[in-house]
Amino acid sequence: MNEFDLIRDYFTWPIKDPGVTLGVGDDAALFSMEQGYQLVTTTDTLTEGIHFSTNTPAKDIAHKSLAVNLSDIAAMGAKAKYFTLAITLPEIDQPWLKEFSDSLRQLSGRYEVNLIGGDTTRGPLNITITMIGIIENSKALTRSGARPGDGVYVSGTIGDAGFCFWKLSKGLVPSNQELKRLNSPTPRVELGLALKNLANACIDVSDGLEQDLSHILNASSVGAVIEVEKIPISEILLGHIKDTNDWSIPLCSGDDYELCFTIPEGNEEALKKISESCKVNITRIGVVRESLGLQIEGFDGPRKSYQHF
Secondary structure, eight states: OOOHHHHHHHSSOOOOOOTTEEOOOSOOOOOOOTTTEEEEEEEEEBBBTTBBBBOOOOOHHHHHHHHHHHHHHHHTOOOEEEEEEEEEEEOOOEEEEEEEHHHHHHHHTTTTOEEEEEEEEOOOOOOEEEEEEEEETTTTOOOOOTTTEEOEEEEEEHHHHHHHHHHHHOOOOHHHHHHHHHHHHOOHHHHHHHTTTOOOOEEOOOOHHHHHHHHHHHHHHHHEEEEGGGOOOOHHHHHHHHHHOOHHHHHHHOOOOOOEEOOOOOOOHHHHHHHHHHTEEEEEEEEEESEEEEEEOOOSHHHHHOOOO
16 A cells, blocks of 8 residues: 555545535645635644553544644634644554544544645654634634633633543553543534633643643733632542642643633623533633732642643
8 A cells, every 4th residue: 555545545535615625635725715714723743652652542543633633723712624634654554544544534524624635654653733724803712812800711620631641650540531531532612612702812721721821821911810629620530639639630731622711700691601502511710810920729739731842
């Protein structure tokens, strides 16, 4: 099997979006831009040994590779439309490729995003996806819109993926549910779209709640106070914290891909309706203030969020 057979057999799918006039198979893709909209684009790379282990199933690698990009688009309040895939493979393993391709196609179908191009090459396993979305002009959520008095909120539960990684690093056996939270995160696509007319600022929690919230505060030239006991966490992680009093996992671990955002006061009822319609829990964990910096009440232990270098 050569490169072109690989692309044809595993990564050439029917494109339903009429805006795509040329997809996989040419030097570049062509698609039409809707009037009154801006393009939103993001790129993420997942590398074996750093973002996933050698024994991670192909279906989970595919899911996470696409989900983390969908999460970035969601954090902008945008709608994902297209993506490209650059995949580096140590060898052509057809059963692995089928599992990877099936999972990628399934998730892309669920969120109605189309694969329109990419690249393949030989080398250590590495997946890079570039996602393209659209949003109405001047409607994008950014990190720079937080204002003093805004409530600080997060979706879902925080720290589950980090707790799973912690268990693996200690030679412990995580549950299937915990592995799912690490390897197959749920991008909050519907929530991001619902927040675009309500939130002042938004980010997805990929590198740790402390670090990612700090990105919002720095970009907005504001500060915030959060309370650790208000951070929504799972029962099993809560048990670990009760035993150790170590809040560093929900504060500093990444890979949750929940949304952290700020909302002006007086919008609690609207936020409750969004929570119900999107079927995701939303929790207030603090407040934005004028004084710079992030103050964390309830934990004064070491805090070290993920760093890429």
